[in-house]
Amino acid sequence: MINHLLLYLFLFPLLGTVILIFVNENKLNTLKTIAAITTGIQMWIIVQLIFNFDTNIGYLQYVEQISWINLLNIDFIIGLNGVNLVFLTLSTILFFTAIFINWKERYHQKSFYVLIMLLNTAVTGLFMSYDLFLFTVFYGIALFSTFLLITLFTEKSNGYTAGFFTFCALTSFCLIIIGVLLINNQAVSYSFNLYALAQNPSILSNIQTSGFYIFLIGFIIITPIVPFQSWYLGAIETAPTSLAVILLALIPKIGIFGILNILLPLFPQSTFRFAVLFGIIGSLNILYFAFTVFSHTDYRKIIGHFTGFSTALIFIGLSSIISGRLQQSAATISGLNGVVIYSFSSALIIIGLLLIPKVRDHITNLAAEPPSNRWVAVFMLLMVLASAIGLPGFLNFIGQFLCLISAFHHWSTAVMSLLAMIGLVLVGIKFFRIISDTIHQNNQIQFSIKENEISFEFIVLPIILIFLFFLGIFPGAILQFINHSLRDIATSLTTL
Template identity: 30%
Template sequence: MGGGLLALLLGRWNKNLPRWIALYTLSIAFIALLSFWIDHSQSAGISPPSSWIIDYQHEWIPSFGISFHLAIDGLSLLLLVLTSFLGILAVLCSWKEVTERVGFYHFNLLWILAGISGVFMAMDLFLFYFFWEVMLIPMYFLIGIWGSKNREYAAYKFFIFTQASGLLMLLAILGLYFIHGRSTGVYTFNYFELLGTVLSADTAFWLMMGFMIAFVVKLPIVPFHSWLPDAHSEAPTAGSLILAGLLLKTGAYGILRFVLPLFPEASLNLAPWAMGFGVIGIIYGAILAYAQTDLKRLVAYTSVSHMGFVILGIFAFNELALQGVVMQLVTHAISTGALFIMAGMLKERLHTREIDQMGGLWHQMPGMGAIALLLVMASLGLPGLGNFIAEFLILLGAFKANVWLAVLAATGLIFSAIYSLRIVQKVFFGPPEKVGPVPDFSWREMLIMATLTLSIIWLGVYPQPVINTVRPMINRLEQVFPARNPKHSPVLQAKPSIKDKYQVQKHTADDDT
């Protein structure tokens, strides 16, 4: 946040300073988080990994039970590293694209990333909602000011969908707060205290739906997805990168962190419906992706399809599926984010996003064509690339939970091959359109795409560091949702044990060492 304020202030005197401030701020954050991740991985190899790596709590508004409570486990750490990594690339891909109000642009960019980081760490539900809203306003400005022709419509639609669903979550948070206070005499927004709240079945269902609607709108899941293609198609390149790579992930994170642990019985009852909607999203998103002629809308609908795999895996309630979910969050952020960056590069050169007006570009841009081919192969789940690991694990886990839904979800891989190959055929092959000379990658663009390409290959060849990092979190969820019996009916542990399983373990840096 401090970097954003500095960029805003100095941007009045020099347009280049905000770019360098944002790049420096995010680079420092990325290096620090990456070093911490490596150190944690090494220490975990010596001793069993702890559920919670860092816990910090300070009283904020004690009269209302509100505290400034941040904690990091493996899932949070992984997503924080991803946030800073994609943030750096967002600054780099905006270097020449954004020329007006540069200071205010980078202010909004850094505040979005700050809000996302807060969402991944907040362990006080009031604080979580605060960071959830911090993400909203800067993204609204990012789309509404620096977007394309219909940017105002897309910004309003994004705001209405996310704000309305966020208000439902606020009501659910307040409901949980008052119910817990009346039953225990302690009014608190502390996540770990609220885990033990005793709720009737009907109350738990409606409170869960308040959280769930907010998260599936942000994910998004059919039928709450219609804001996403408009937002993506009108947002600047960095906005699309952050939307696909990070904002969508906050929805999945919210389900894993809040919905399942806080409302385990209600989650079990919702599971068949959630998995069904996930499968619908996989197939429906893929079909609509194939029908698009706007390149950015096409890639946006692929996100709807890929996020269907996420909701399918979450509600399968087993280790394989949850490992696949985490892998999907990371690999989708990289591969789809890279496709949006490439779409921005093509628009900058051709001044259009219509794939019918492209074609025959391979000979002029062989470097971009080769990278595009690899990225669409990743999107369709080619073995050896990260997306394959993610979708394979999700389908294996879903097969354990519901055979027929897993089979239907697997057909989405066929559809993904069709729309992915169509991108390459329409843009880089086929009859060439009458366009002038088109330059290939610049050095800055090559650096961005090479980084993303190597990342998706690394995740496909060696995903174990990611899986090891999130294993303690997955083990916690498994203890709340033990393996299904032969009738595919999960057996739930006693309610009081849920809070015990999630109880925070405080560590200092010296303790970890």
């Protein structure tokens, strides 16, 4: 059974989606139970994958290769390395959490659970795909599912938000298709096999520059960064918290994963040559999002812009690739480790940030009670906000530190790293204002929460904080899984 765990991880959400389609929409408990059981089984499979994963090797594990479309030489290839494992773990946690946060919602729940499970299936398949055609199929399904969720569950769906997301999604999807076709045209003998192509990137030497920019633009459109951020900022203003978790914590990470898993391995020459571009993108977006976080008073908008800030910091980590010019592969490896760790930790902390309005509401309701009755809620709010900006002891600090310190090894990216620190200061000031506003009941920050919108917040929040604290104290627990895979990427980038 262990040999097929990866296949089961993909098939269970697919099966759950099919079952949910045939359940009567009035049977809310049945819908919720099926979704919870499905994602719960996925969590169990992820645990099995983690405990049976060999951390001493960098090549693919749990590989499944099934002949699919023989005429086009397309296979169903899935596999797992350390980077995939982290992103699969993240997506499984996010979907599992979103199901329970949404537990008390009562309207249009069949549509919500069917689409969430369809998106779950697509993202799970995407994070384990090692055939470019298969990756593109899952990528398209993920974007389509996201479009339907935004259309059905955000109040601004009939206007600018859904329209701009449609433009971004279609543009991104078309660019990825064009890139895949270019690759296939250059490497006919390798077909769409991503792993084989990554082992022989010289085959793509004629399209190194064009392929790099096509995939880079395709992925950053959906990441999203300026000027493509409007769709998700508009969507989260009215989206239910469970959907906001997916839009803010997961969708941007798909673009980051694409850069790590496709762009860097297939186009190492151009990645190395244009590495400073990652730093430019990161620093410009850090300044923009830091100032917007600092200026807003609406809490949802603050968290939306903080998501953009976190994504920009990841690009600073990617800019460490430029250190290869100084033959400092250790700096590149540290930067890539920071990218993966911060992608994981920032996504989890966004869950906590989105749950804060409910925690704050609880604190407000206990305002007349003795302070001892509300210290737990205040402490959790304090820890979430402090860890988000990099409180030492939490995993977010490790990710931020690795991204910033690795960028310091080259003078050009060192300047960008300093700009990132200025941005962190601005974000930190804003977050401490939120803490002060909550403690003193000033109501300068606008919090909005609908009845029954959030459930199980006092279970989810402590688990997330304990998990991030444990990994922050023992970062080796996650580094051991990703270091070999990222070392292989860094080696290919610094030995050109």
